[in-house]
Amino acid sequence: MNGYDEERIGELLRLLPDAPEAWVRAAQELPQARGEVDQIVARAEQDAAFRARLVADLESALQAEGYEASPSVLAHVRLRLKSYG
Amino acid sequence: MGETTTDAFLVARCRAGDPEAWNELVERFSRYVYAICMQAYRLSPSDAEDVFQEVFARVYERLDSLRSDDAVRPWIAQLTRRLCIDSLRASGREGPSDAETLEPAGVDDMIGLLDEAMVVRAGLEAVGEPCSEILDRFFCRDESYRTIGEALSLPSGTVASRISRCLGKLKVELEGRS
Numbered sequence: 001m002n003g004y005d006e007e008r009i010g011e012l013l014r015l016l017p018d019a020p021e022a023w024v025r026a027a028q029e030l031p032q033a034r035g036e037v038d039q040i041v042a043r044a045e046q047d048a049a050f051r052a053r054l055v056a057d058l059e060s061a062l063q064a065e066g067y068e069a070s071p072s073v074l075a076h077v078r079l080r081l082k083s084y085g
Numbered sequence: 086m087g088e089t090t091t092d093a094f095l096v097a098r099c100r101a102g103d104p105e106a107w108n109e110l111v112e113r114f115s116r117y118v119y120a121i122c123m124q125a126y127r128l129s130p131s132d133a134e135d136v137f138q139e140v141f142a143r144v145y146e147r148l149d150s151l152r153s154d155d156a157v158r159p160w161i162a163q164l165t166r167r168l169c170i171d172s173l174r175a176s177g178r179e180g181p182s183d184a185e186t187l188e189p190a191g192v193d194d195m196i197g198l199l200d201e202a203m204v205v206r207a208g209l210e211a212v213g214e215p216c217s218e219i220l221d222r223f224f225c226r227d228e229s230y231r232t233i234g235e236a237l238s239l240p241s242g243t244v245a246s247r248i249s250r251c252l253g254k255l256k257v258e259l260e261g262r263s
Contacts, residue, residue: 004260009205
């Protein structure tokens with residue numbers, strides 16, 4: 001950094017606004033979500049109809065199957081299924 | 086002054102399975118990953134969210150393969166850049182698919198600035214409360230004097246002088262690091 005004048009400090013701080021809170025929480029909850037994500041994805045890989053329902057409407061499909069998926073589970077299942085979309 | 090954990094120590098704690106350390110690591114790098122996605126690569130919010138989650142999923146899975154715990158920030162930057170390129174390629178918005186062509190102009194400069202901003206951010210953590218909160222609210226969350234005053238129970242006329250004093254404190258902290 002070239003010097004630490006106060007204007008420059010302000011400019012640099014402005015470059016790093018908060019990431020959306022829900023994104024941060026979903027990433028933080030990943031360690032707890034992983035087991036459930038792996039289980040859902042494994043089932044989706046074996047069951048094409050289930051996979052199609054997930055790709056069409058993830059949240060409703062999981063609800064219909066009795067999963068109470070957290071935002072973290074939803075985000076990571078969606079990500080893992082992206083290649084099927 | 087507040088206490089800060091070095092990146093290396095934070096990574097070591099994550100490896101040791103400390104769940105609180107993972108939360109801190111995500112908190113520390115979330116703004117950085119977000120800024121690379123949105124400002125350097127100008128991804129759509131939906132693509133940026135996917136890249137953001139993928140970055141942290143890979144960090145979680147591959148933390149053991151990181152050769153130097155001190156190198157976590159460049160590693161995360163590299164990972165984010167690669168995933169942003171993949172996202173641009175997959176979205177098909179760009180014609181040619183080689184990484185160099187997909188890189189928006191000025192990405193290296195922008196990431197250099199974000200690296201500097203992370204140094205300032207670390208200084209902000211080190212100066213601790215109440216300065217870190219007041220500066221964060223003003224510069225990063227773009228809150229008005231009035232909003233800050235209401236949130237921190239300060240007369241709004243005092244907020245400007247507090248910001249100035251806290252900036253001075255942060256400047257001293259940053260000079261001590263250089």
